[in-house]
Each structure stands twice: as structure tokens, then as C-alpha cells.
Amino acid sequence: MNKILKLLILISALFVSVYAIFVYGFLELGIAVHPMMKVSFKAHPIGIYLHVFSSLIALATGPFQFNEKLRNNKIHLHRLVGKIYLICILIGGLSGFYMALFSFGGMISHLGFGLLAVLWIFTGYKAYSSIIRKMVQVHYNWMVINYALTFAAVTLRIGLGLGFASGIPFEVFYPNLAWLCWIPNLIVALMIVRKGGD
Ligand code: HEM
Incomplete structure (x- = not known):
């Protein structure tokens, strides 16, 4: 994969992670989301906090795992960070599944x-x-x-920006984003894997 693209992935992943630390670490729960999502987050605080903090660790650490030099020179570090990444996926995925049951936008x-x-x-x-x-x-x-699926956290936020800019009501575009935030990522990842490249 192109070096500039890799850098963009790293920067956007770190940006969303820092945003999540700031908003969920220091501000009132649900301050930055739709009022109905806020109600749902307040009803399930453990679910949302577990989800946000474990998932953001995966989002922020993932790009470093693909760095070939780091893998070759510091294989112990790659193994350690890899284990942390996978534990975070398990916690973030289980709590994400739980929060999906109450997510905004219905079925x-x-x-x-x-x-x-x-x-x-x-x-x-x-x-x-x-x-x-x-x-x-x-x-x-x-x-x-x-990692393409982890990156849904970034594509979801790009989609939110585009959705608001388009003028389409939030209630209409948000349920579509629950799919559009990850299906394109998955398709790109499958193309990369099929090509056999990095
Ligand atoms: C890839 C699997 C993921 C799943 C299945 C998932 C699922 C969810 C669900 C269901 C919600 C609640 C949405 C609602 O109530 O309408 C949510 C919110 C949230 N998720 Fe995830 N998520 C995933 C990955 C991530 C990652 C990697 C991050 C990293 C930062 C993240 C950060 C957040 C944040 C910050 C919120 C609160 C909403 C906001 O502030 O925009 N998620 N997620």
C-alpha cells in the first residue's frame, strides 16, 4: 500500500482515538451524540465505556503492527502489542455487540x-x-x-460529517452508516489480500 495512504490511516486513527479519550474521559457521557443516543449511553454506561476505551486502544495500536521494520527488529514488542490488540478487540467487540442492541436507528x-x-x-x-x-x-x-473493520470507527465519523453536510436528516442517514462504515473497508481489505500486497 502507498506510504502516504498508510500515513493517512495512522493519522486519522490517532485523531479519532484522541477525540474519544477527550470526549469520553473528560466530558459528560453522551455530550457529543444525539439526545436519544445519550439516553441509551446513560442507561448502559459500563457497556459504552468498556467499548470506547478498549476499541480506541486497538484503533491506535493497529497501524504500528503493520510496520515491517518494527516487526523485524522488535518482534517481542509486536507480539506483546498484538496480544493487547486482540484482547481489546474481544472486549470492544463484545461490548460493541451489546451496545448494538440499543443503537440508534432501529433494526x-x-x-x-x-x-x-x-x-x-x-x-x-x-x-x-x-x-x-x-x-x-x-x-x-x-x-x-x-484492521479494516477496526477502521470503521474512522469511516463512521467521515460518514457522519458527509451525512450532516448533505442535509439528510440524522434519523435517515445514521442507520445506513451502521453498514456503510465497514462494508467498503472490508471490500478494500479483500482486494489488498487478493493482490497479495501490503
Ligand atoms: C469495529 C467494531 C465496532 C463496533 C461493532 C462498534 C459498535 C458501536 C455501537 C453499537 C455504538 C453505539 C452507537 C449507538 O448507540 O447508536 C458505538 C459507539 C461508539 N464507538 Fe464503536 N464500534 C466499533 C469500533 C469502534 C472503534 C475501533 C472505536 C475507536 C475509537 C469506537 C468508538 C466508539 C465511540 C467513541 C462511540 C460513541 C459514539 C460517538 O461518540 O460517536 N468504536 N460503537
Whole structure:
């Protein structure tokens, strides 16, 4: 993958992570979301806090795991960060699935976020099970797919910006974003894996 694109992925992932730390670490819960989402977050504070803080660790650490130099020179660090990443996916995915049951936008949102959570955990498991069997290329491929799903946190926020700019009511565009935030990422990841490149 192009170096500039990799840098853009890193910067946008760090940007969303820092945003989440600031908003969920220091401000009132639900201050930056739709009033109905705020009600749902306040009713399930443990679910949303577990989800946000574990997921943002995965989002922020993921790009470093793809750095070849880091992998080659500091394999112990790659293994340690990889384990932390996968634990965060498990916690973030389970709590994300839980929050999907109450997500804004009805059944379309519940299914979109719910399926994303299932695929997130499943692809993380495949990445792990392949590396413990020393299948390095297979592990790499599953991680490309898994991180593309993690990156839904960034594409969702780009979609939110575009949605607001378009003038379409939030109630109308948000349920679609529950799918559009990850399906294009998944398609791009599958194309990268198919090409056999990085
Ligand atoms: C990839 C699997 C993910 C799933 C299935 C998922 C699911 C969800 C769900 C269901 C909600 C509640 C939405 C609502 O109530 O309408 C939510 C909110 C949130 N998620 Fe995730 N999420 C994922 C990844 C991430 C990642 C990687 C981050 C990293 C920062 C993240 C950060 C947040 C934040 C900050 C919110 C609160 C809403 C906001 O402030 O915009 N999520 N997520």
C-alpha cells in the first residue's frame, strides 16, 4: 500500500482515538451524540465505556503492527502489542455487540453494528489461530481484514460529517452508516489480500 495512504490511516486513527479519550474521559457521557443516543449511553454506561476505551486502544495500536521494520527488529514488542490488540478487540467487540442492541436507528442499526462486532471478533480469532500455527501470511491477511473493520470507527465519523453536510436528516442517514462504515473497508481489505500486497 502507498506510504502516504498508510500515513493517512495512522493519522486519522490517532485523531479519532484522541477525540474519544477527550470526549469520553473528560466530558459528560453522551455530550457529543444525539439526545436519544445519550439516553441509551446513560442507561448502559459500563457497556459504552468498556467499548470506547478498549476499541480506541486497538484503533491506535493497529497501524504500528503493520510496520515491517518494527516487526523485524522488535518482534517481542509486536507480539506483546498484538496480544493487547486482540484482547481489546474481544472486549470492544463484545461490548460493541451489546451496545448494538440499543443503537440508534432501529433494526437496521442493530444488525449493521451487530454483524460488524461478530466479524470483528471472528477475524481477530482467525488472525490469532493462524499465527499460533505459524502461518505468517495467513495471519497477515486476517489482520489486514481485521484492521479494516477496526477502521470503521474512522469511516463512521467521515460518514457522519458527509451525512450532516448533505442535509439528510440524522434519523435517515445514521442507520445506513451502521453498514456503510465497514462494508467498503472490508471490500478494500479483500482486494489488498487478493493482490497479495501490503
Ligand atoms: C469495529 C467494531 C465496532 C463496533 C461493532 C462498534 C459498535 C458501536 C455501537 C453499537 C455504538 C453505539 C452507537 C449507538 O448507540 O447508536 C458505538 C459507539 C461508539 N464507538 Fe464503536 N464500534 C466499533 C469500533 C469502534 C472503534 C475501533 C472505536 C475507536 C475509537 C469506537 C468508538 C466508539 C465511540 C467513541 C462511540 C460513541 C459514539 C460517538 O461518540 O460517536 N468504536 N460503537
